[in-house]
Amino acid sequence: MARTIIPFGPQHPVLPEPIHLDLAIEDEKVVDVLPSVGFIHRGLERLVERKDFQEFVYVAERICGICSFIHGQTYCQGIEELMQVEVPARAQYLRTIWGELSRLHSHLLWLGLLADSFGFESLFMHSWRVRERILDQIEATTGGRVIFGSCKIGGVRRDISPEALAVMRKELDVIERDMREIVDVFLGDSSVKRRLQGVGVLSRDDAYILGCVGPTARASGVAQDMRSLGYAAFRDIKVEPIVRTEGDSYARCVVRCAELFQSVDIIRQAIDRIPPGAIETKVTGFPDGEILVRTEQPRGEVAYYLRANGSRNLQRFRVRTPTFANLPALVRMLPGANLADVPVLVLTIDPCISCTER
Amino acid sequence: MSPDPGSFTAVETAALVAEVRLLRDAGWRLVQIGAAALPTAMEVIYSFDLGGKITNRRVSLPVEGPHRLPSITSVYAAAALYENELHDLFRIQVEGNILDFKGKFYRTTVPFPFASRPSAPALAAKAGTNP
Numbered sequence: 001m002a003r004t005i006i007p008f009g010p011q012h013p014v015l016p017e018p019i020h021l022d023l024a025i026e027d028e029k030v031v032d033v034l035p036s037v038g039f040i041h042r043g044l045e046r047l048v049e050r051k052d053f054q055e056f057v058y059v060a061e062r063i064c065g066i067c068s069f070i071h072g073q074t075y076c077q078g079i080e081e082l083m084q085v086e087v088p089a090r091a092q093y094l095r096t097i098w099g100e101l102s103r104l105h106s107h108l109l110w111l112g113l114l115a116d117s118f119g120f121e122s123l124f125m126h127s128w129r130v131r132e133r134i135l136d137q138i139e140a141t142t143g144g145r146v147i148f149g150s151c152k153i154g155g156v157r158r159d160i161s162p163e164a165l166a167v168m169r170k171e172l173d174v175i176e177r178d179m180r181e182i183v184d185v186f187l188g189d190s191s192v193k194r195r196l197q198g199v200g201v202l203s204r205d206d207a208y209i210l211g212c213v214g215p216t217a218r219a220s221g222v223a224q225d226m227r228s229l230g231y232a233a234f235r236d237i238k239v240e241p242i243v244r245t246e247g248d249s250y251a252r253c254v255v256r257c258a259e260l261f262q263s264v265d266i267i268r269q270a271i272d273r274i275p276p277g278a279i280e281t282k283v284t285g286f287p288d289g290e291i292l293v294r295t296e297q298p299r300g301e302v303a304y305y306l307r308a309n310g311s312r313n314l315q316r317f318r319v320r321t322p323t324f325a326n327l328p329a330l331v332r333m334l335p336g337a338n339l340a341d342v343p344v345l346v347l348t349i350d351p352c353i354s355c356t357e358r
Numbered sequence: 359m360s361p362d363p364g365s366f367t368a369v370e371t372a373a374l375v376a377e378v379r380l381l382r383d384a385g386w387r388l389v390q391i392g393a394a395a396l397p398t399a400m401e402v403i404y405s406f407d408l409g410g411k412i413t414n415r416r417v418s419l420p421v422e423g424p425h426r427l428p429s430i431t432s433v434y435a436a437a438a439l440y441e442n443e444l445h446d447l448f449r450i451q452v453e454g455n456i457l458d459f460k461g462k463f464y465r466t467t468v469p470f471p472f473a474s475r476p477s478a479p480a481l482a483a484k485a486g487t488n489p
């Protein structure tokens with residue numbers, strides 16, 4: 001059988017951002033794949049040498065337009081650790097609420113894109129309709145829909161009033177009901193199952209040794225969720241990783257669907273348990289030392305390395321994004337797949353090239 | 359504050375692969391590889407996780423070069439992309455990478471953009487502030 005090389009991306013209908021794959025094809029089967037990124041590398045890490053360490057929160061938030069809040073939060077957590085700053089409990093809960101709202105809208109965005117990739121347009125639109133309700137809650141409590149601008153070193157910039165929290169709690173009931181409707185289709189519809197079940201299987205051993213993170217790892221049986229480390233309000237609100245063992249595209253969908261309801265439950269708990277009090281600790285001085293800090297983004301573990309020397313500028317800021325960690329898994333799961341399944345498989349790791357090209 | 363600040367341990371370049379193999383055999387997961395161009399050295403940090411614990415290994419290369427490292431892809435295949443990044447952004451030559459993009463992994467307009475650290479006056483001039 002003759003082997004053909006088919007270029008996939010960097011511009012492709014299924015990809016909102018540029019990634020390129022050289023697909024080696026025999027007949028209709030993928031036999032080998034070579035990924036390529038770096039088309040829009042922005043060099044944001046280097047900006048840390050020119051931006052004041054407090055100002056840099058704004059840059060960290062702009063690494064990604066989907067999980068922007070958690071990027072800012074992770075940076076703040078690292079600096080707070082270096083400077084031994086104790087963040088008020090209320091601020092930790094507020095961070096957790098906004099972080100989980102981010103996870104909800106990210107997963108719903110992904111579900112919509114997945115439906116779009118296999119041609120289920122009405123399901124795509126329903127997913128994004130529900131997502132709008134979450135963005136409305138984010139806008140009502142932060143003033144932003146993409147960049148929240150609410151996290152700062154030492155706490156958060158704005159509070160959520162008890163009335164707004166009550167509205168959010170009520171709205172969560174509607175959001176949960178609407179999510180149930182679309183999740184029933186994703187998990188129960190026979191045409192969806194035919195496109196996802198048994199496609200792109202990644203074994204537990206491969207997922208672990210390839211350094212997979214997030215739903216991609218958990219769908220292959222790796223019980224790994226950085227929220228269980230206990231940062232922010234997760235020291236009070238316990239999170240059990242949602243794990244499947246099938247390792248296929250359907251399992252990755254099941255994990256993200258279950259995490260939608262897990263996030264709703266976390267937000268409800270946070271609203272019920274949020275303590276009164278201050279929302280920030282005043283920070284003085286400059287950071288010194290180095291740290292590797294991790295949080296759980298919607299796509300998985302993000303790792304920040306911060307290196308400071310006691311001045312207003314950090315010496316080094318390095319981000320390892322979840323998508324970067326999941327690229328080797330994509331290379332492993334594509335061989336053996338049909339060419340027609342490639343767009344779906346690429347999406348099942350929920351690639352965020354904006355993060356990867358930080 | 360973070361419940362898991364992690365630790366950093368220095369490793370000689372020649373002992374890197376053996377050290378990493380020990381970690382792999384003990385079940386540690388590769389979290390990241392990243393470099394830092396500091397005024398005193400080019401540092402490369404290898405981070406590993408086991409059950410939520412983090413540990414880091416630091417290799418220091420002389421600031422004037424040569425910046426050469428052995429590949430750890432024979433131990434962790436997933437290191438291949440990180441090692442290409444080390445080359446394309448920091449000009450670190452990684453020898454033995456099983457998936458070497460030969461400098462084509464990142465398509466930056468400035469070659470090796472993170473390889474050198476600008477002087478303080480240069481940074482201040484760019485930022486429009488006094489050093």
